[in-house]
Amino acid sequence: MFQQHNVYLVVLSLIIAIISSYSALTITAKITVATSKLKIFWLISGSVVMGTGIWSMHFVGMIAHYSHASVTYDLNLTIISMVVSIGSSFIAFYLTLFKKMTMYQIGVGGFFMGSGIISMHYIGMKAIIMDGVMTFNNSLVITSIIIALLASYIALILFDRFKSQPRASLLKWLAALVMGLAVSGMHYIGMAATTMELFSTPAHKTYEIDLFLLIGVIIAISITILIVWTSIYFDRFMLEKIAYKDHVTGLANRNELTRFFRKIDPNNKISLLFIDLDHFKAINDTFGHDIGDFLLKHIGLTLKKFQNDFSQGFRIGGDEFVFILNHPDLSLAEKAAQSLLDELKEPFYVNGNELNITCSIGIANGFVEKNSYKNLLRAADTAMYVAKKNGKNQYSIFTTDMKVEVERKLKLEKDLSSALKSEQFFLEYQTKWNLKTNQLFGFEALVRWGHPEFGTIYPDEFMPLIEKTGMLITYSKWLLEQVCKHFYTLETLGIKHPVSVNLSAKLFLTDKLYDIIDKSLKKSGINPHDLEIEFTESMMLLDVDHIIQQLKKVGTLGIKVSMDEFGTGYSSIGLLDILPINTVKLDRQFSINIDKPSKQAIIRAIVILAESLGLEVIADGVEVAKDVNQLLELGCYIMQGSYFSQPIPFEEIKTWAKHYRR
Numbered sequence: 001m002f003q004q005h006n007v008y009l010v011v012l013s014l015i016i017a018i019i020s021s022y023s024a025l026t027i028t029a030k031i032t033v034a035t036s037k038l039k040i041f042w043l044i045s046g047s048v049v050m051g052t053g054i055w056s057m058h059f060v061g062m063i064a065h066y067s068h069a070s071v072t073y074d075l076n077l078t079i080i081s082m083v084v085s086i087g088s089s090f091i092a093f094y095l096t097l098f099k100k101m102t103m104y105q106i107g108v109g110g111f112f113m114g115s116g117i118i119s120m121h122y123i124g125m126k127a128i129i130m131d132g133v134m135t136f137n138n139s140l141v142i143t144s145i146i147i148a149l150l151a152s153y154i155a156l157i158l159f160d161r162f163k164s165q166p167r168a169s170l171l172k173w174l175a176a177l178v179m180g181l182a183v184s185g186m187h188y189i190g191m192a193a194t195t196m197e198l199f200s201t202p203a204h205k206t207y208e209i210d211l212f213l214l215i216g217v218i219i220a221i222s223i224t225i226l227i228v229w230t231s232i233y234f235d236r237f238m239l240e241k242i243a244y245k246d247h248v249t250g251l252a253n254r255n256e257l258t259r260f261f262r263k264i265d266p267n268n269k270i271s272l273l274f275i276d277l278d279h280f281k282a283i284n285d286t287f288g289h290d291i292g293d294f295l296l297k298h299i300g301l302t303l304k305k306f307q308n309d310f311s312q313g314f315r316i317g318g319d320e321f322v323f324i325l326n327h328p329d330l331s332l333a334e335k336a337a338q339s340l341l342d343e344l345k346e347p348f349y350v351n352g353n354e355l356n357i358t359c360s361i362g363i364a365n366g367f368v369e370k371n372s373y374k375n376l377l378r379a380a381d382t383a384m385y386v387a388k389k390n391g392k393n394q395y396s397i398f399t400t401d402m403k404v405e406v407e408r409k410l411k412l413e414k415d416l417s418s419a420l421k422s423e424q425f426f427l428e429y430q431t432k433w434n435l436k437t438n439q440l441f442g443f444e445a446l447v448r449w450g451h452p453e454f455g456t457i458y459p460d461e462f463m464p465l466i467e468k469t470g471m472l473i474t475y476s477k478w479l480l481e482q483v484c485k486h487f488y489t490l491e492t493l494g495i496k497h498p499v500s501v502n503l504s505a506k507l508f509l510t511d512k513l514y515d516i517i518d519k520s521l522k523k524s525g526i527n528p529h530d531l532e533i534e535f536t537e538s539m540m541l542l543d544v545d546h547i548i549q550q551l552k553k554v555g556t557l558g559i560k561v562s563m564d565e566f567g568t569g570y571s572s573i574g575l576l577d578i579l580p581i582n583t584v585k586l587d588r589q590f591s592i593n594i595d596k597p598s599k600q601a602i603i604r605a606i607v608i609l610a611e612s613l614g615l616e617v618i619a620d621g622v623e624v625a626k627d628v629n630q631l632l633e634l635g636c637y638i639m640q641g642s643y644f645s646q647p648i649p650f651e652e653i654k655t656w657a658k659h660y661r662r
Contacts, residue, residue, distance in 0.1 A: 009061070016056050017054070018177055019176075020049060020050060020057070021050065021177075022172065022173060026172065043090065043094060046089070046093050047086055047089040048086055048089075051087070051088070052086065055081060055082045055124075057180075058121055058183075061187050061188065061191070072129045072130075074127040074128075077126055078127045080123055081120045084116055084119045085117070085119075088116020092109040092113035092156065106153065106156045106157055107153065110153030110155075111152075113152035114148040114150075117148045117182065117183055118149075121144075133197050135195045136193050137194075138193075140193030141193045144193060147185045151178050151179065151181060152179070155176075155179040159172075159175050246315040248296050249299065249300025249315050252314045252315075257314045257316060258373075260312070261373035266368055267367070269328035269366060270326050270328070271327065271330060271363060272322060272364045272365075272376050272379075272380045273325075273336065274362040274364070274384040276319060276320050276321075276360050276361075276388070277357055278357070278358045278388070278392045279357075279358075280319035283295060291351070291353065295355060298348060300313070302340070302344060311325045311336070312324055322380075330363070333363050333365060334363065337395035341358070341359065341393065344357055344359050358392060360387040360393065360395075361387060361395035362379075362383030362385070362387055362397075364397075364398040365398075366379070378410075379402070382405060382409070383398040384396065409465070411453070411454075412454070412457070412461070416465055416471060417471070419451075420474065420475065424451065425475075426447075426448055426450055428445075429443040429444065429653060430647045432500075433639055435628070435637050435638075435639060436637035442499060442500065442532070443500070444499070444501070444640065445483045445499055446459075463504060467504055467506050472504055472506060472507065472510065476504065476507055477520070479503070480501065480503075480516060481520050483499060483531070484520050484524030484526050487530060488524055488525070488526055490653065490657075498530050498560070499532070500531075500532035500533070500562060503535060505535050505536055508547050511550070514550065514554055529558055529560070531560070532559065532562055532582070533559060533561055534563070534585065536565045548578065548579065548580065551579065551581065552580050561583075562581060564620075567586060573609070576610070576615070577613060581615065582615065582616060583615060583617070583618060584618070586617065586636070591620075591622055591623065591627045594627050595626075600630070603631070604634050607634060607635040611635075618639065619640070619641075620639075620640050621641050622642075622643050622644070625643065628643060
C-alpha cells in the first residue's frame with residue numbers, strides 16, 4: 001500500500017525525540033552526584049521522560065502517516081509498548097549509577113536501550129487494528145534494528161563523557177541528537193519496511209486521526225513536561241537547600257544570613273547575638289568529629305527552640321553561630337542570651353560520654369544600613385571576644401568603647417599588608433640569665449610593630465590579624481631570617497649565646513614549618529644549635545600526633561624547641577614525656593603570688609618533672625628580687641624578665657654589649 005507522511009508532524013516527532021532525550025539525559029546526569037535516595041528519584045524521572053518521549057515520537061509518527069484505511073489501536077498492546085519503552089530506559093540508565101562506566105556496561109546499556117526502542121516500535125505496530133494485513137521487508141527491518149542499537153550505544157558513550165561535567169551542554173545536545181535520530185530513524189525505516197495490504201480498497205484516500213491515539217500522545221507529552229518541570233523545581237529546591245542550609249545542624253547558613261540582611265528593612269532596629277562555643281576544638285579532638293557533629297546538632301536544636309516569627313538562628317562557621325532578634329528592645333536580646341547560656345551549659349550524653357559545653361556571646365543592637373550589615377556582625381563578634389577575655393560562659397554587649405577598638409582593628413588589618421614591605425616591624429631582644437652560673441644564658445627575640453599612627457603595637461594584638469589575613473607564612477619567613485641575620489651580627493660582636501624566637505602555633509597547620517626554618521638556617525649559615533623556636537602551650541589544642549611528627553622533623557635540623565607559657569591550662573603536662581622539646585617556660589602567672597605554698601608546690605613539681613625528663617626550665621616574667629630568691633629556692637635557675645633587663649632594640653645591642661663585657 002502506498003505510504004505518505006505529513007511532513008510537519010514528522011518534524012514534530014523528531015523534535016519530540018531529541019528534546020525528550022536531552023531532558024532525560026540531563027535528569028539522569030544528576031545520578032552520579034546525588035545521594036542514595038535521590039538517585040532513585042532521578043533514575044525513575046529520567047526513565048519515564050525517555051520512555052514516554054520515545055513512545056510519543058512513535059505515535060506522533062503514526063499520526064503523521066497517511067493511510068487509505070481506517071486504523072484503530074489495541075489498548076493493551078499500546079500500553080505494553082509504553083511500559084517496554086520506560087522499562088528499557090530504566091535498565092539502560094540504571095547502569096549510569098556507576099561514576100565510571102566500562103565498555104561492557106555501555107554495551108549492555110546500549111543493547112537494552114536499543115532493544116526497548118525496537119520492541120516499542122514493533123509492539124506499537126502490532127497494536128494496529130485494520131481491515132488488512134502487514135508484511136515486512138526483512139532487510140529494512142534488520143537495518144532499523146542495527147540503527148537503533150548502534151545509535152543507542154554511541155549516545156551512551158557520549159552520555160558517559162558528559163555526565164560528570166554538568167556544563168558540557170554541547171556533548172549533551174550531541175548525545176540527545178544521536179538518540180533522537182536513533183528513535184526517529186528506526187521508526188521511519190521500520191515504517192518503510194512495512195507494507196499494509198488491505199482486504200478491500202476504499203473508493204478514495206482518507207486521512208483520519210485516531211482520537212484515542214491523539215489523546216494518548218497528548219497525555220504522554222503532558223506527563224513528560226510535568227516530570228521535567230517537577231525535576232527542575234526539585235533540583236532548584238535541593239540547590240536552595242544546599243546553598244542556604246547547614247547540613248549538620250539544619251540551621252540556615254552564612255549565605256542565608258547574607259540574604260536575610262539584604263531583605264530586611266533598613267529602618268528596623270535589630271539585635272544580633274554572635275555565639276562562639278568554648279573549647280569546642282578540644283572536644284572535637286578528644287572524642288572525634290562524629291561526637292563533635294552530634295554536639296553541633298545539639299546546639300542547632302537548642303537554637304531552633306528559641307526561634308519564632310521574630311528571631312532566627314544561623315550557623316556561620318565551625319563553632320560559630322548567629323541568632324537574630326528582629327526587635328529593637330535590647331533587654332530581650334539580653335534575656336535570650338542568658339537563656340541560651342543556661343540551656344547550653346546543661347550536660348548532655350553521647351555514647352555514654354558526659355559532655356559539658358559553654359559558649360561566649362556578643363550582642364550588638366542597631367540598624368542594618370544598606371550594604372553595611374557586616375559592621376553589625378563585626379560589632380557582635382568584637383563583643384563576643386570581650387566575653388571570652390572576661391572568662392567565657394557569659395555575654396557581653398557592644399559599647400562605644402568597643403567601637404573604637406573595632407575601628408582600630410580594621411585600620412590595623414588594612415595596614416598589615418604594607419607593614420612588612422615598609423619595614424614597620426622590628427625586633428627587640430630580652431636577655432635570659434642562668435643564676436646558678438651567674439652568666440648570660442641567651443636572648444629571646446621579641447617582635448614589635450611600629451605603626452605610623454598608633455605607635456608600638458605588641459604581638460598579642462597583631463598576631464591574630466596576621467593569622468587571620470593569610471600573612472602567617474610570609475611573616476614567619478621574615479621573622480626567622482631577621483633573627484638569624486641578627487644572631488650572625490651578635491656573633492661578630494663576640495656575643496655567642498643562643499637566641500629564641502616565638503612562632504605561631506598555627507604554622508603547624510600549614511606543613512611549612514620545616515621548610516621555613518631550613519631555608520632560614522641555610523641562608524644565614526648560623527649553627528642550628530644556636531637557634532631555639534618557641535611555641536605557646538596552646539599548640540596542644542591542635543592535632544597532637546601531627547605536632548609531634550613535625551617537631552621531630554624540625555629536630556633533625558639541630559635546633560632547640562621550647563614550650564612557652566607552660567601551665568596556662570591546656571593539659572600538656574601529661575604529654576611532656578612524648579613531646580620532642582628541650583625547654584619549658586613557666587608562664588609569668590607563676591611569678592604572681594609566688595609566696596603562696598600552693599603556687600610553690602606547683603612550681604617545685606614542674607621543676608622536678610622537667611629535670612627527670614632532661615628538660616630545662618625557664619621562668620618568664622620575673623620582675624622583683626623577691627621572686628628571684630623564691631625561684632632559686634624552688635630549683636629554677638634560668639630566668640627572664642624586666643628585673644634583669646627591659647627588651648633591647650637591636651640597634652642598641654652593640655652599646656649594651658660593651659657594658660655587658662665590663
